[in-house]
Amino acid sequence: MATVTRAKIPAQEFALYETLRAVPDVEFECERLVESGEGVVMPLLWARGADPETLNEAFETDPSVSNVRLVGEFDEELLYRMNWIEQVHLVLQMLTTLHATVMDAYGDDQWWHLRVLFPDRAALSRTNDFCESRGLTFEVVHVREMRDDPVGRFGLTNEQYEALTMACERGYFRVPRETGLDALADDLDISHQALSERLRRGTEALVEETLLISPLTGRR
Structure with missing residues (x-):
């Protein structure tokens, strides 16, 4: 692989x-x-x-x-x-x-x-x-x-991928927001805190894999 x-x-x-x-x-x-x-x-x-x-x-x-x-x-x-x-x-x-x-x-x-x-x-x-x-x-x-699915390509866990895609599809990242953490957490059947951690860690993984070149700086 x-x-x-x-x-x-x-x-x-x-x-x-x-x-x-x-x-x-x-x-x-x-x-x-x-x-x-x-x-x-x-x-x-x-x-x-x-x-x-x-x-x-x-x-x-x-x-x-x-x-x-x-x-x-x-x-x-x-x-x-x-x-x-x-x-x-x-x-x-x-x-x-x-x-x-x-x-x-x-x-x-x-x-x-x-x-x-x-x-x-x-x-x-x-x-x-x-x-x-x-x-x-x-x-x-x-x-x-590196697997051939989005999770493997970007270094996400399955849970992080699910949380990020759902949050994006339902407008959590839009301005103004169209949904909140509580509603997303209920749909995923996890706690507010668990969802917040998944979103933060998943976002960090995406940034590291797509934007950051080194621990010091990066660009695209």
Whole structure:
């Protein structure tokens, strides 16, 4: 069964480390990360915390990147296309040999946080073996199985899914609200407190699985 794995990699073992050293306030987030077929990783990358001029100077002296192009500038965020050409052995292994998908990646000057969809647990084990054999770090933070239903895709329990969907369908999240916790709790045959906890925990799980890239920040 496919698994969603949250893991982190030390910044010094990954692409853009020299840029992160030169501009320690910058944060990077990958919108998309694919392999070119030529041993090159091509991310679509958001940058926050630095201006274009400062970043361009850092990119020019960073041996891990090439063909950097600024494709959009939005308030405090910059969107880049580039090639990662060094420090990407682990990502290439996951994308090519193991047929994994890097769903999200967020980096600062300390760590890169990745969320990776592996086709099965064997692929995750082979990733760990690959890192051990090459002295690389892949620190697994959390692993969960991904089923083909909404509950499995978003990390919810069946009870959380039922509570959230019912609350949405009956207008609990609308402004103004069209129903209250007491009415929903009666229909689910649980207490007001139990329903409140299910909604909070379910909402937290949805935010973590769809919006947050790392413990520090996130965007969509």
